[in-house]
Amino acid sequence: MKKMMIFFLLIVILSTGNYTNSQEYQAVQLPTTIVREIKSDIVKNMVYELYIDLPPRYKTSDRSYPVVYLLDAYEIFGLQLQTYQQLIFMKEIPEIILVGIAYRIDGNFYTDGLRRHMDIRARDFTPTHMSYEQTVERHGEEIADYVRVSGGGKEFLGFIEKELIPFIEKEYRADSQKRGIFGYSLGATFVTYALFARPGLFRNYFIGSPFLNWDDKAVYKFDHTDKLLGSGDTVNVYLSWGELESSTGRHHPLKDYLEEKANPNIILLSEVLQGETHLSGIGLAHSRAFRRLYGM
DSSP: OHHHHHHHHHHHHHHSSOOOOTTTSOOOOOTTEEEEEEEESSSTTEEEEEEEEOOTTTTTOOOOEEEEEETTHHHHHHHHHHHHHHHHHTTSSOOOEEEEEEEOOOSOIIIIIHHHHHHHHHHHHOSSOOOHHHHHHHHOHHHHHHOOSOOOHHHHHHHIIIIIHHHHHHHSOEEEEEEEEEEETHHHHHHHHHHHHSTTSOSEEEEESOOOOHHHHGGGGGOOGGGGTTTOOOEEEEEEEETTSSTTTTOOHHHHHHHHHTOTTEEEEEEEETTOOTTTTHHHHHHHHHHHHHOO
């Protein structure tokens, strides 16, 4: 829990530091990325921004491409994109369509915008609802202050499955058999929930340093991965965590859980990132996820 709190605290520190008036100078852009919007009817009153990056040879080919849906794009899409770009440059992974899921924040990000961003994130990534008082009781005031809103995971997963994926696969040459989803920290909690609640919706799952203690480990109650048995669908799960994140060190409860289930339709690769903390492992975890799940 303390590691998750530090993760959120870092967002606050980075986002409230000194900055130059953006009107005086040209803003930094990600030159290969476009921004589109999609209004959700499932997640009420939400318009999501999509950061879409097409493969270098997309316009000159007629082939379909794997798609990776990236959570927390509002915070770390630059890291995710540039990690991917270096790997395709070195031909370590194939070309992929990247879809970062973010949201429009009106007004001043450094004041009310940051708070709204954190509330949307917490709501969408948690599979069950707890009141502020319940969160304080189970996780302490520090976590409760950063996860003030919760329980929107079902609706967010519905948005991805029934609105976002059909939109992307209609608009772009996306291979529906090669979908992937990447999440880190609380985002990885949601990816774990997606694996359990809708097994087979994606082919590849990256679960990086997940916060699985939420609401007395409620995410495990949604496990329907037995539906994969006999279906012919095989999914790949890459789980990683920092060696220095907790006293468990080289062990992880999700690894133990999936290995004990021994579902032959779940190909699990787990990896402890030696010498890394929760925060220092973010970049390395994404690089390993691309290479482990898509490496050529």
